[in-house]
Amino acid sequence: MTFLRRVHGPALLDFLEFNRMRNQMEHAWKALRGGVDRIRDSYSAGVFPLINVTEDDDSITLTAELPGVKVEDLELSIKSDTLTLKGEKKIPERPKEANFFRKERVEGTFSRSLTLPVRIDPEKSSAALKNGILTVALPKSAEARAHQVSVKAD
Amino acid sequence: MADTDDKTINVQDKSPVDTGGAESMSGGPLFYPPIDIWEDEQGLHIEAEMPGVEASGLSVDLKENTLTILGKVPQRPQEAKHLKEEFEIGDYYRQFTVSDVIDQEGITAKIKDGVLALYLPKQAPAQPRKIQVLSE
Structure with missing residues (x-):
């Protein structure tokens, strides 16, 4: 070898x-x-950042991996049923004399919009950025939850 | 592409580790984190993107000049229904061979916002011994 x-x-x-x-x-x-x-959806979307979206009875949860992104460089907005995630991933400047062996990290701007499958309550929505992972909690609106009819077997 | 400037990030898929058929330690997938390595006068700097990894889940091990980085991501419950699954969650692993020029005692590791920063200082060069020449 x-x-x-x-x-x-x-x-x-x-x-x-x-x-x-x-x-x-x-x-x-x-x-x-x-x-x-x-x-996987990534092959069709192909937009940074890649996202995972899960749904349970009460809410929609979105997660994205954003290592090194600061809260102040991130902008999240919700307009009717569209969620937009914008920001910039920055890498601190390296000394001029730095001699690179590997350069795989990337920096730059990003913007991604997503149509939400159900009405959510923007007032109660929250987002957290921890250890380079963004988690957005989007509680469903009262109407969206009311539309769910549970069927129980006898 | 009118709305894209050259600063826009292109999407990168995670790079899975080839375990050669061996079982991974956590049961989940294992990925190579993207890294930058550069050298300056003082030493070697390694930065690795490991989103989800906290200091407690990180192990940096140096054995016989082999530097191994392992980042464990806390496992999350998977009860919810997936509407979109563009990336997988798994641990991170990468290994390098480090030369003897490194001061192995002086290595430091920090992790912040999912980015590991490792610093491997070079050994201080042996101090030249000055020999006084005396004239009679």
């Missing part, structure tokens, strides 16, 4: 990342061939 070794620059680090790169290529190849294990 051959490990990747740096041939230029000071040999402070060499990376055992051969598997990772191979795996990424395999992953991309599978995706191209449509062989992904699960058809």
